[in-house]
Amino acid sequence: MNEVSLVIDFDERAQRxxxxxxxxxxxxxRLQVGETYILGSSDxxxxxxxxPYVIGLLEGAIAALDxxxxxxxxxxxxxxxxxxxxxxxxxxxxxxxxxEAVENPDYRGEQSPKLPEPEAVAPTRELAVxxxxxxxxxxxxIREYDSDAGSDYVEPLLDELCDRIDSIGK
Numbered sequence: 461m462n463e464v465s466l467v468i469d470f471d472e473r474a475q476r477x478x479x480x481x482x483x484x485x486x487x488x489x490r491l492q493v494g495e496t497y498i499l500g501s502s503d504x505x506x507x508x509x510x511x512p513y514v515i516g517l518l519e520g521a522i523a524a525l526d527x528x529x530x531x532x533x534x535x536x537x538x539x540x541x542x543x544x545x546x547x548x549x550x551x552x553x554x555x556x557x558x559x560e561a562v563e564n565p566d567y568r569g570e571q572s573p574k575l576p577e578p579e580a581v582a583p584t585r586e587l588a589v590x591x592x593x594x595x596x597x598x599x600x601x602i603r604e605y606d607s608d609a610g611s612d613y614v615e616p617l618l619d620e621l622c623d624r625i626d627s628i629g630k
Contacts, residue, residue: 462493462583463493464583464586465490466593467492468487469505474486474487478601490504493587496578499541511598517532518595518614518617518618521587521621525625540557541553542554551587552581553587554577556577
């Protein structure tokens, strides 16, 4: 089985934003499945605005547990994180640079005209747990500055995801 790792780098810029009450700052994110980096690399992070990113990951994890396809659209460019059910208990994650690659898995990789589009199959429950842990880390970090931060969107989605994880057991 492929191990799943989600790392969020709350660097000095993020900490300064949090101190000013801005909880949607750009942070580094690294998402790895087995040996494949879906986002970032062994020595670099992909930067993104954290709150919508965490919300998209939570929604993707919930869809994955429902064995449904989910596309997280970055909206700032043609970039997408695709959650695709493979079979019961496994989800394919793909980072795509075009709508064609989102809709047509055969187009990904060498046929796509842009950068490499990494993808890997993850155990769905393990993926959901990694995302829940990352979202909890985000909430814990921002709540050091404001105890109510993240209550409107992140916390309810995280609660739903954790309930779903608990209901399927190990």
